[in-house]
Amino acid sequence: NAGVTQTPKFRVLKTGQSMTLLCAQDMNHEYMYWYRQDPGMGLRLIHYSVGEGTTAKGEVPDGYNVSRLKKQNFLLGLESAAPSQTSVYFCASSYDRSTPPYEQYFGPGTRLTVT
Amino acid sequence: GENVEQHPSTLSVQEGDSAVIKCTYSDSASNYFPWYKQELGKGPQLIIDIRSNVGEKKDQRIAVTLNKTAKHFSLHITETQPEDSAVYFCAALQTSYDKVIFGPGTSLSVIP
Numbered sequence: 111n112a113g114v115t116q117t118p119k120f121r122v123l124k125t126g127q128s129m130t131l132l133c134a135q136d137m138n139h140e141y142m143y144w145y146r147q148d149p150g151m152g153l154r155l156i157h158y159s160v161g162e163g164t165t166a167k168g169e170v171p172d173g174y175n176v177s178r179l180k181k182q183n184f185l186l187g188l189e190s191a192a193p194s195q196t197s198v199y200f201c202a203s204s205y206d207r208s209t210p211p212y213e214q215y216f217g218p219g220t221r222l223t224v225t
Numbered sequence: 226g227e228n229v230e231q232h233p234s235t236l237s238v239q240e241g242d243s244a245v246i247k248c249t250y251s252d253s254a255s256n257y258f259p260w261y262k263q264e265l266g267k268g269p270q271l272i273i274d275i276r277s278n279v280g281e282k283k284d285q286r287i288a289v290t291l292n293k294t295a296k297h298f299s300l301h302i303t304e305t306q307p308e309d310s311a312v313y314f315c316a317a318l319q320t321s322y323d324k325v326i327f328g329p330g331t332s333l334s335v336i337p
Contacts, residue, residue, distance in 0.1 A: 114268070150234070212257055213274070
């Protein structure tokens, strides 16, 4: 059981380049999330998905797009990277909200630097 | 929407002492309050949680208290050990709603 995995672990982009971050989970979770973590600001939700084929905006969605074509995968795309998107990105997954447990399982993170 | 504040932002204690981290939330509809621990270079991991119908919950050296009237909840770690050094996040959630709102985090250092 690998849990939540993220690819890649590190990436350096130039301003204007694009990239896709991949998140995969093997726990059959319905919900998946993308967060960014910046110093002093905690974890801020970018986008999330409540099931295969669905996506929704979080607190800071601008500049990002997502897709959930398969239940186990959640992709985060940056179409035209900006220095303000330099951050550590975490993916998480959980069961649905109808019954406990409500725990979110986090991946190890992707450190992205945009120069 | 929900807003979660967390204090202190940094905390340093001697090994064996207790540590307390406090959080406040704004939305009275929030009914689930988890605490996550993030070790260096890793993703956050749930360590304890509490639901709104409970005032206190303990798990070995860790306890969480909730005051719904005042809209604040706290994490208590007793007999701290060096491996407790990490960043701790509180969070608030309405279980009928999809989003978890995290506090900004507390960096705890336990000095041997």
